[in-house]
Amino acid sequence: MTEYTYPIVLGIIIGTLTRLYMLRTDYRQYPTYLHGKIIHIALGFIAAGLGTLAVPSIMEENFTAVTFLTIAASQFREVRNMERNTLSEMDSSELVPRGRTYIEGIAIAFESRNYLVIFTSLLTTLAYLLSNIWGGIIVGAIAFFISKALMAGGKLSDIVDVEFIEPRFEGAGLYVDNIYIMNIGLPERKKEILRYGMGFILKPKNFDSRSTIANLGQRQAILHDVSTALGVYRDSGTPALVPLAKRDLDDGRVGVFVLPQERDEKRAIEIIGKVPILENAVRLPTKRKRKEEGK
Amino acid sequence: MDLQKFILAVITTNPKKAPVASTVFHCDSKEEMDAITTNLEAILDGIAHALSDEIYIIVKH
The missing domain is CATH 3.30.1360 (Gyrase A; domain 2)
Known part of the structure; x- marks a missing residue:
């Protein structure tokens, strides 16, 4: 246990919760299956971890550690490709296909949600370390709602x-x-x-x-x-x-x-x-x- | 190249109106034409379009 353990745990929890919240299955039925959900929750957890760890590394003056955020970026671009491929494959067996633009929109949303998770975790841990657990929770909650607002797009x-x-x-x-x-x-x-x-x-x-x-x-x-x-x-x-x-x-x-x-x-x-x-x-x-x- | 739109068959009661170089089904009555078109639509997986009362075409979209 170090002084960073609790802030990291809080950051990861709030980040993963944000991802869980953004992973709603509605009448559009996507992602449909348990396995699809597990993939996204796991990736959300990883994103939360990456965002959280960036803060202690900076505080320990380990600046090069921040470069792993770039690895995260390429990792989540991969998520976008994965979503695009899966959905395109599935589209050919739909009676009324989604169409490429819709698929691209969904894929972009999946990528960007992971970035929102990174920011949420990063801010939560930072606030915890700068103040106390309550500061962390409050900032986490604010970031959570900002993510929610950013996620919701326009309706027809x-x-x-x-x-x-x-x-x-x-x-x-x-x-x-x-x-x-x-x-x-x-x-x-x-x-x-x-x-x-x-x-x-x-x-x-x-x-x-x-x-x-x-x-x-x-x-x-x-x-x-x-x-x-x-x-x-x-x-x-x-x-x-x-x-x-x-x-x-x-x-x-x-x-x-x-x-x-x-x-x-x-x-x-x-x-x-x-x-x-x-x-x-x-x-x-x-x-x-x-x-x-x-x- | 993938053909996007293609006339698969022509069904007509008026042989004069049928195009050359296409599969043409000559029918004696409107009823026969409807029956044949219904079958062909299902078999060929194309859409039956009416150009006039005398001529139907089945098109692959």
Whole structure:
């Protein structure tokens, strides 16, 4: 036992708790399995350890020890690759795939969460060593909530209005409002589509969100989330029954056509509203304009 | 190269309208055309699109 034992233990505990808290399995069902969770908890524990140990090494004037943080960085970049590979492999067997943009978003989130854990542990241990255990706990709690705030991204309901619209056919063309979705030939398929299909119109709230929802990855994420939460009327060998999202070129609205097993209008609108805004899809064209105008 | 979109079969009741150099199924009635298209859609794993009342195509997407 040294004077650093308790601060290190506290740092590791709070860091691992932060990781545990950020590892929530919700309706999106990822990570699904116990083993997937264990991997992330273990990596979170390692991250907490690395963050914590940096403080005593500096205090002991062992400055070179801090370089292991760079090893940590490459280690967690590996986590991102691992997540990307696993999810890409799994995506091919999904009825409605997540899409690459969504996968990349998830992979980035997994990497960044480990860094948040490192910072939380580092600050906790530092505060403990500079003051006392209570200082450590308070700073740990503050860092915990900051991590929580940093983790939560935007939701689609912040940037679009969602409206339910019954899909309809004009000849062989399937439409949601005035947005053309696809051509369906067989009368039998048309009947199925009208029976199970639901249409939604996403109306962008401003010019920036118009480009965001135009992103194909963002649209695929919407289809995936709705299909996961409400089920999907689709199987291999029925390629005609496919959820699609198409864009109205005139005003940037997006028509979403889905085939849920459970036709619940309100829940579907709620789920679309809760789809995360993918970081890689965010565009802010108006920022440039403002800069040009010198504001 | 992977073909992204490809016409796998054409089903028609009007032989004059059928394209050359493609697998064409000639049918006598709309009902027969629907029945054959339903089968082909399942077999070929493509989507049946209607170009008009007389001609369907099955496309691999």
